[in-house]
Amino acid sequence: MRSNRIRTTVLAATALLAALSLTACGGDDGTDAKKPAAAGSAADQGTATSPSPQTSATPKKDTTAPTDTDPAADAEPKTPAAAKPATKPAEKPAPEPKAPATCTGSNTKVTVTKVSRPINHLLLTMTNTGDRPCYAYHAPMLRFDGAQAVFQVLQDSKPQAVVTLAPGRSAYAAIGLTGEPNGRKPYKSTRLGVFFADRDNASTNTPPAELTLPGETYWDDNGFVTYWQSEMDDALTY
Incomplete structure (x- = not known):
């Protein structure tokens, strides 16, 4: 970007010097010195229409920091199946006391x-x-x-x-x-x-x-x- 600006400035300065030369020459052969030279207009146009720096075609790198999150970890944890309570054996009725x-x-x-x-x-x-x-x-x-x-x-x-x-x-x-x-x-x-x-x-x-x-x-x-x-x-x- 900086080299393009320097180049544009040099071109503008060159065009200005050329315009001044033409003006000086025109004064000698009777032309209207006040009439702006075409080259000067071109130089002015070149200054006004200088292209803006082009945006690099290289795609931007994704600066988003990668995450270490395992996709599987984001999944909802499975609830372990509840253990079935052990079946309590039926209690045997207490034996009736024996008669003395x-x-x-x-x-x-x-x-x-x-x-x-x-x-x-x-x-x-x-x-x-x-x-x-x-x-x-x-x-x-x-x-x-x-x-x-x-x-x-x-x-x-x-x-x-x-x-x-x-x-x-x-x-x-x-x-x-x-x-x-x-x-x-x-x-x-x-x-x-x-x-x-x-x-x-x-x-x-x-x-x-x-x-x-x-x-x-x-x-x-x-x-x-x-x-x-x-x-x-x-x-x-x-």
């Missing part, structure tokens, strides 16, 4: 131990080994070494309600081996048969629990056995 049975040798385990207090006492423990509760009715029926008479029961030890044993639970009965001296020599025994009573306080006609007594066990006719108790301490208070 009578505690006998078939659904219990009976043990006998010697205690230090009170003196001359043994402790019977009956544990429910069945799958349903059982009633420990009345008091255990005891026979030492197959004696004909059943050991007497201490009536003062009767609880307010029948002891009910849930599976795994225990009931207790104390055995007082001797009572007031009666002049008779105590009996020594090594075996003890424990029979079970029903609601009517009669034998259940089931096999007894056959136990081995602690060594040096002596008893007399004034001894006693308590009713079944739900707590060991209650049984040993007599």
